[in-house]
Amino acid sequence: MKIHGIDITCQNAPKLDPGFVPINKFNVEFLKTAREPFAIAIERNDRQTSTYYTFVRGTSEKMEADIYYIDRFIKNALWMKGGFRIYVCGNDTVFRSIKNAYASDGSRAFDYAFMSRVYEQEMEVLQVSQIPAADETSYAIGRHLNGCRIGFDAGGSDRKVSAVIDGVAVYSEEVVWYPKVTADPDYHYNEIVSAFRTAASHMPRVDAIGVSSAGVYVANRTMVASLFLAVPENLFDSKVKDIFLMAGREIGNVPVVVCNDGDVTALAGAMGMNTGNVLGIAMGTSEAAGYVDSKGYITGWLNELAFAPVDASPHAMEDEWSGDIGCGVKYFSQDSIIKLALRAHIELDCARTAAEKLKVVQELLEKGDHRAIDVYESLGVYLGHTLPLYYSMYGFEKVLLLGRVMGGKGGNMILDTARKVLQGEYPHIAAGISVSLPDEQSRRVGQSVAAASLPET
Numbered sequence: 001m002k003i004h005g006i007d008i009t010c011q012n013a014p015k016l017d018p019g020f021v022p023i024n025k026f027n028v029e030f031l032k033t034a035r036e037p038f039a040i041a042i043e044r045n046d047r048q049t050s051t052y053y054t055f056v057r058g059t060s061e062k063m064e065a066d067i068y069y070i071d072r073f074i075k076n077a078l079w080m081k082g083g084f085r086i087y088v089c090g091n092d093t094v095f096r097s098i099k100n101a102y103a104s105d106g107s108r109a110f111d112y113a114f115m116s117r118v119y120e121q122e123m124e125v126l127q128v129s130q131i132p133a134a135d136e137t138s139y140a141i142g143r144h145l146n147g148c149r150i151g152f153d154a155g156g157s158d159r160k161v162s163a164v165i166d167g168v169a170v171y172s173e174e175v176v177w178y179p180k181v182t183a184d185p186d187y188h189y190n191e192i193v194s195a196f197r198t199a200a201s202h203m204p205r206v207d208a209i210g211v212s213s214a215g216v217y218v219a220n221r222t223m224v225a226s227l228f229l230a231v232p233e234n235l236f237d238s239k240v241k242d243i244f245l246m247a248g249r250e251i252g253n254v255p256v257v258v259c260n261d262g263d264v265t266a267l268a269g270a271m272g273m274n275t276g277n278v279l280g281i282a283m284g285t286s287e288a289a290g291y292v293d294s295k296g297y298i299t300g301w302l303n304e305l306a307f308a309p310v311d312a313s314p315h316a317m318e319d320e321w322s323g324d325i326g327c328g329v330k331y332f333s334q335d336s337i338i339k340l341a342l343r344a345h346i347e348l349d350c351a352r353t354a355a356e357k358l359k360v361v362q363e364l365l366e367k368g369d370h371r372a373i374d375v376y377e378s379l380g381v382y383l384g385h386t387l388p389l390y391y392s393m394y395g396f397e398k399v400l401l402l403g404r405v406m407g408g409k410g411g412n413m414i415l416d417t418a419r420k421v422l423q424g425e426y427p428h429i430a431a432g433i434s435v436s437l438p439d440e441q442s443r444r445v446g447q448s449v450a451a452a453s454l455p456e457t
Contacts, residue, residue, distance in 0.1 A: 003312050004065040006030050010385070012421045014378035016343040021312040022385035023072055023326070024392065030069050031055060038090035040074060041131035042083035045119055045218070048300075050081045051134040058091050067097045072309050074098060075324075078111060080393050082216075082302030084119040087131045099125040110322045111307075118216050118223045118302075138297035141259070142267045142453045147207035150199040150251070151452030152192070152244075153261065154213035154227055156180050156285025157334070157355035157404065161195040163202040164452040171202035172448065176355070179227040180285070185239035188228065192247040200251055209256045210454030211244045212264035212447045214288055216302065220245055220258040226286060226321070257454035261447060262290030262303045268450035269400030270296055272438060279396040281305070282447065283405035285354065287332040291394055306333070310386045331382045334358045337405060340378050344371040358404060365410050373413070379405075380414040384421025388429050399435040402447065411437050 001008045003021055006029050014020050036058035041051045054073065056066040074086060086102065088095045101108040102125050116123045145167030153160040156179065163171040177191050200206050215225025221241050222228065228240045248256035259267075265280030265288060276296040282288040289305040292298060307319070311326035317339060319327045330336055334354040341348060341361050346369075348357045365372035387399065401415065415437055422430035 003314070004068045006065055008312070011425055012381055012384065014340075014381040015374050016340045016378040017382075019313045019315055020382065020385075022389065023076075023310055023312045024385065024389035026312040027069065027073075027389075027392075030057075030065060033057060034066075034069075036091060038070065038094065039088075039131045040070075040077065041087040041134075042074075042077055042081055043085040043087070043132070044081060044083040044302075046137070047135060048137055049132050049135045050077065050083070051131055052077060056091055056094055063093055066091065066094050070094050070098060071101060072312070075108070075111065076308045076389075076393060078115070079302060079304045079306075079308040082115070082118065082304075084115050084121045084123045086123075086125045087128050088125060089128050089131050092127075095125075095127045099127075108324075110324070114224060118218070136299075138293050138295060138299045140295075141257070141298050142210075142264075142450065143271060143296075144208075144453050144456050147457055148203040148205050149452035149455070150196055150206055150209045151448040151450065152195055152199075152209065152211045152213075153264070153448040153451055154179070154192070154211065155261075155404075156214060156227060157353065159191060159195055160448040161199045162448040162452060163199040164449055165203060167453075169449050171199065173198065178353075180229050183230040183232060185228065185231045185235055185243070188231075189239070189243055189247060192243065193250045196247060196251050206251050206254055208254050208452075208455035208457050209248045209251065210451035211256065211258040212261040212451035213244070213258060214261050214286060216304070217258045217260060220256060222258075229321075255455040255457060259298070259451070259454055260288070260290060260303060262288040262305075263292075263298050264290060264447050264450050264454070265400065265402050266290035266292040267298060267453070268402070268447055269398065269438070271450060271453070273398065273400075275398065277395075277397040278400060279390060279394050279398070280400045280402065281332065282403035283332045283334075283336075283401070284403040285334055287328045288403070291396070305390070310382070310389060328386070331379070331386070332405070334405060336379055336382070337361055337375060340375040341371070344374050346371050346375070355404065362408055362410055365413075366408070372410075376410045376413040377417045380417025381421055383414060384418040385425070387418065387422060387433070387435065388426045391429050391433065397433060399433065401435065401437050406437060 034055035149164045151162040216223045265282045270292040277294045287306040306329035309326045316326035317330040
């Protein structure tokens with residue numbers, strides 16, 4: 001297969017998506033003939049800066065591949081680390097393409113608006129003769145399990161809460177809710193408070209509340225979150241930005257810490273395995289990711305891999321929110337199961353929620369339906385080809401897979417298939433990393449328990 005003039009060979013293709021082209025394979029083939037240096041730096045809050053050094057071809061007849069490679073490279077780095085300012089040192093044509101893309105009316109207008117909102121500064125792309133030095137910081141957060149704590153995991157399809165006493169969950173529950181399609185923010189608030197109160201009723205007191213939620217949170221405040229997509233913009237600041245802090249005050253004057261659910265996933269894995277350098281991936285309503293460094297610290301990076309591209313095919317599925325194609329959310333979430341199920345000719349009632357559709361496929365898998373087997377094996381192939389891309393970004397040693405998609409028999413099938421792809425096509429990476437699932441209970445409520453450990457008392 002040829003992508004922007006680059007020949008790509010893929011030995012293992014997903015049965016239900018034979019046109020899938022792993023971006024990592026495109027990158028490897030592109031760099032074999034790229035010789036012109038190209039440097040990138042991305043600045044985020046507190047002047048933290050991530051730097052990258054790579055190459056382009058730089059010849060006019062091959063600029064299409066150069067522009068595509070750098071566009072995907074920057075997009076992956078941006079959604080991994082976050083940032084509002086991109087410094088570019090290199091080819092003028094490639095720079096102009098990136099500058100035009102990351103503008104209010106450019107092809108990356110969604111990314112531009114998202115990052116500008118998160119960091120409360122207008123995003124910009126600058127050409128420089130030398131990029132600034134790297135400046136990275138990680139944070140010692142979590143792992144506090146003393147006392148009586150509430151851990152809340154705000155998922156897009158269900159909300160989970162745990163009452164945790166001295167590190168032991170004495171009560172956990174899951175409740176289906178509909179945050180992404182509900183416009184009234186009082187609905188979200190009342191559901192959150194209800195979960196807090198339920199957990200509190202199972203403990204003699206509440207010392208702290210930790211929250212794991214999809215989205216971007218700065219100083220425990222909601223900056224951007226898919227949970228509140230339907231809430232009108234004019235109500236966001238007054239009703240949503242401090243929603244978890246306000247809900248916490250209904251319980252008492254206790255510390256409340258809010259973290260991205262991906263970071264809590266990684267923290268749960270690091271705590272469970274008593275190690276660091278862990279990438280956590282939660283496959284549910286979306287793809288949530290988080291990373292705990294070799295010190296066991298949360299990095300403060302964005303880790304929004306749902307928006308990071310994994311498929312180089314020009315026919316890849318479009319993400320409705322960002323408007324881009326080939327992004328992780330369509331490969332490692334309920335959306336992926338639904339997409340593949342339809343291709344496998346599994347009938348799904350369009351009136352059902354994504355979680356209900358997932359359950360239908362899971363039930364078929366339990367019965368040994370060959371169509372459902374194809375769905376889960378195809379997702380496993382996606383994962384096997386994408387982990388090398390994530391490895392090139394993070395350099396992790398361990399990967400922990402959680403979330404509703406990974407529940408039951410399907411989770412083991414995804415894992416087994418991914419391992420086969422890794423060992424067959426990426427043996428040098430497979431030899432240095434471990435990919436695993438927690439036990440069934442931890443898959444479902446592990447994040448809420450880890451969330452309980454976030455606040456320091």
